[in-house]
Amino acid sequence: MQSYKSTDSQGNPAHNGHLTRSAFAFVLAGGRGTRLLQLTDWRSKPAVPFGGKFRIIDFTLSNCVNSGIRRIGVATQYKAQSLIHHLQRGWSFLDGRFDEFIDLLPAQQQVAENWYMGTADAVFQNLDVLRRNQPKYVFILSGDHVYKMDYGQMLAKHIQTNADLTVACIDVPIEEASAFGVIGQDENQRILSFTEKPKDPQPIPGKPGRAMASMGVYVFNTEFLYEQLIRDSDERSSTHDFGKDLIPYVISRYRVFAHNFTESCVGMKHEQPDETPYWRDVGTIDAYWEANMELTKVTPSLNIYDEDWPIWTHQEQLPPAKFVFDDDGRRGMAIDSLVSGGNIISGAVVRRSMLFSRVRVHSYATVEDSVILPKVDIGRSAKLRRVIVDKHCHIPEGLVAGYDAEEDRQRFHVTGKGITLITPEMLGQHAHYLR
Numbered sequence: 001m002q003s004y005k006s007t008d009s010q011g012n013p014a015h016n017g018h019l020t021r022s023a024f025a026f027v028l029a030g031g032r033g034t035r036l037l038q039l040t041d042w043r044s045k046p047a048v049p050f051g052g053k054f055r056i057i058d059f060t061l062s063n064c065v066n067s068g069i070r071r072i073g074v075a076t077q078y079k080a081q082s083l084i085h086h087l088q089r090g091w092s093f094l095d096g097r098f099d100e101f102i103d104l105l106p107a108q109q110q111v112a113e114n115w116y117m118g119t120a121d122a123v124f125q126n127l128d129v130l131r132r133n134q135p136k137y138v139f140i141l142s143g144d145h146v147y148k149m150d151y152g153q154m155l156a157k158h159i160q161t162n163a164d165l166t167v168a169c170i171d172v173p174i175e176e177a178s179a180f181g182v183i184g185q186d187e188n189q190r191i192l193s194f195t196e197k198p199k200d201p202q203p204i205p206g207k208p209g210r211a212m213a214s215m216g217v218y219v220f221n222t223e224f225l226y227e228q229l230i231r232d233s234d235e236r237s238s239t240h241d242f243g244k245d246l247i248p249y250v251i252s253r254y255r256v257f258a259h260n261f262t263e264s265c266v267g268m269k270h271e272q273p274d275e276t277p278y279w280r281d282v283g284t285i286d287a288y289w290e291a292n293m294e295l296t297k298v299t300p301s302l303n304i305y306d307e308d309w310p311i312w313t314h315q316e317q318l319p320p321a322k323f324v325f326d327d328d329g330r331r332g333m334a335i336d337s338l339v340s341g342g343n344i345i346s347g348a349v350v351r352r353s354m355l356f357s358r359v360r361v362h363s364y365a366t367v368e369d370s371v372i373l374p375k376v377d378i379g380r381s382a383k384l385r386r387v388i389v390d391k392h393c394h395i396p397e398g399l400v401a402g403y404d405a406e407e408d409r410q411r412f413h414v415t416g417k418g419i420t421l422i423t424p425e426m427l428g429q430h431a432h433y434l435r
Contacts, residue, residue: 090314
């Protein structure tokens with residue numbers, strides 16, 4: 001496989017392949033993502049489609065592969081079949097002859113008669129997997145965020161500071177910080193405090209409107225990780241979670257450092273020091289819609305066309321998108337939109353929208369400011385605006401959604417920001433068995 005080189009914070013080539021080859025990535029991908037509502041009724045959050053052809057987990061896994069980490073374990077639990085199906089078909093290119101692999105790690109009650117009880121417990125229950133692979137360093141990663149990051153830069157910093165644990169962090173508005181673990185650090189980036197989802201987040205000194213948030217990206221020295229997981233598993237009062245239990249415990253006892261995302265964010269123009277690095281937690285319907293819509297802009301913050309840091313995924317064998325009819329009032333076209341393979345826009349108009357694969361939009365229909373997931377059929381004269389349409393929906397001829405929130409609430413889910421979510425079950429179609 002081709003090796004992709006990244007750059008350091010000064011734009012110089014980074015050469016951390018010899019470090020990342022000694023690392024193992026443990027990806028936590030078992031969460032439901034309840035704030036995504038019906039989008040995760042039949043799939044876990046990491047398996048939710050994103051960006052026209054990807055799944056959310058593809059971004060974390062691509063970061064691993066592009067950084068040179070090719071030994072990866074993915075812990076699954078909640079409604080994992082869609083995720084497993086995707087990983088088997090899209091990520092089987094790693095070559096075991098070179099000790100490259102992605103192992104699926106479902107909860108198997110190997111240690112006790114429990115499923116994964118928390119993020120730390122998920123890793124603890126797979127200590128035998130880690131021990132067999134004998135890594136020097138272990139990355140603990142979340143599989144449900146969208147970002148591009150060179151983990152090699154973080155590992156190099158971890159080694160340079162002689163840390164036991166390094167936590168990746170990002171500067172966020174303080175009003176959003178309650179959704180994350182909030183970090184307090186000294187001038188050397190040594191972490192002094194870590195509070196999981198605080199009601200009153202601690203601001204960054206000198207920046208009263210900002211807080212330093214954990215990204216859910218950790219790198220441990222392997223033996224130190226083993227010791228802490230075993231200790232935490234024996235602690236009856238623990239919830240066995242990294243953010244709530246393990247990290248707060250080790251901060252005052254060991255060398256724990258923060259790593260600022262700007263030092264390893266891929267794709268930033270470093271001549272603009274105030275540029276905000278791209279990292280999205282698409283954990284709500286509104287955030288999911290906004291992140292997808294952002295990609296339809298002329299110059300989106302996330303560059304999915306970057307050949308030096310590609311986003312790997314399952315490549316379906318599909319024909320090109322097709323646009324047919326050029327009559328007044330019946331013209332097949334898409335403007336300011338992303339349209340994937342296998343789509344047919346037949347005498348319909350699509351504006352500022354994200355269409356995943358195998359979508360058909362029939363004559364006289366209009367789709368605006370919308371996210372249409374795979375295998376959706378939009379009937380004639382339908383009008384959709386500011387909607388998310390889940391996979392396998394058949395939108396009936398003439399249906400109107402996204403124009404009258406009160407009317408939509410009688411059939412669909414409408415968010416506080418006015419985004420309408422439509423699923424097959426809401427249409428009485430009960431197609432989940434096809435996913």
